[in-house]
Amino acid sequence: MLSILKQIVITVTVLVFLFSCTSKEPTAPPSGLVFDYFPNSDSTSYLFTITKSDSTGILSTGSRYVLYSGDTLINGSSYKFQKDSVKMGTEIEERISNFRKSEIGVFYFIDTSGFAAALPDTLRNRMTITSEMQTLLLLLAEGSFWQVFKVTITLQPGITYAPYRITANYVKEEDVLLHLVSGDLNVTAQKIKYDLEFRFDPEDPLQKFNAFCWVADKIGIIKLDGNAIVVNTILNGEVNLDDSLKTVTQDLIDYNIP
Numbered sequence: 001m002l003s004i005l006k007q008i009v010i011t012v013t014v015l016v017f018l019f020s021c022t023s024k025e026p027t028a029p030p031s032g033l034v035f036d037y038f039p040n041s042d043s044t045s046y047l048f049t050i051t052k053s054d055s056t057g058i059l060s061t062g063s064r065y066v067l068y069s070g071d072t073l074i075n076g077s078s079y080k081f082q083k084d085s086v087k088m089g090t091e092i093e094e095r096i097s098n099f100r101k102s103e104i105g106v107f108y109f110i111d112t113s114g115f116a117a118a119l120p121d122t123l124r125n126r127m128t129i130t131s132e133m134q135t136l137l138l139l140l141a142e143g144s145f146w147q148v149f150k151v152t153i154t155l156q157p158g159i160t161y162a163p164y165r166i167t168a169n170y171v172k173e174e175d176v177l178l179h180l181v182s183g184d185l186n187v188t189a190q191k192i193k194y195d196l197e198f199r200f201d202p203e204d205p206l207q208k209f210n211a212f213c214w215v216a217d218k219i220g221i222i223k224l225d226g227n228a229i230v231v232n233t234i235l236n237g238e239v240n241l242d243d244s245l246k247t248v249t250q251d252l253i254d255y256n257i258p
Helices: 003-016 115-118 226-238
Strands: 046-054 057-074 077-088 091-101 105-109 127-129 132-137 144-156 159-180 183-198 207-216 220-227 247-256
Touching: 046 077, 046 220, 057 144, 159 207, 159 220, 159 247, 183 220, 183 226, 207 226, 226 247
Parallel strands: none
Antiparallel strands: 046 057, 046 247, 057 077, 077 091, 091 105, 105 132, 127 144, 132 144, 144 159, 159 183, 183 207, 207 220, 220 247
């Protein structure tokens, strides 16, 4: 059993895009009025400024342009395309992701087929992975708490191990001043906290990171701030442990919603 656990740990370490949260199971969010915290009509676009820093100060600045355009079918479900263009200095990185929006929340598709295929037969049936990451809960209210993504390994019947998880919870309502290209704008926003916790070995100390996100009705995400690992996870499902000592702030400066 110890050798199997070590193999599991190595596999999860290499494929570290997986997420997780605490051992406490999430509570069901309370019902409430539905606001549009994620407009997603075709040609909707956003422009953010990016500031990366660490304990020594600002490391770099840049921008992120987001465009929703087109849709596709994945496993029988309709997903929209999200196209991201991140510019840091002279470097530009293009990314494409797929999401769907329901009355409950916003879900990003994660292709885990390659991950499952890479697992040896002895481990493939031991790991449970969902194919979506629930980035947002649209029924935000006091006490809202939900699981964003979870990976579970069954060591033996009745004994499971979650090496990587992330959860989110509603914090409070805040007034936020946006410094838009067109001029300053005061908006009422909902603040969300994301908690990421992981340990590749059950006997290792638990490592914790967090970030905050602000969403505004009929606008969408207006700000992200926190640990770089968590921010990247929220945006595109990408985890880079080298960023554990870095913080990232993204502020909305322009948007267009048809």
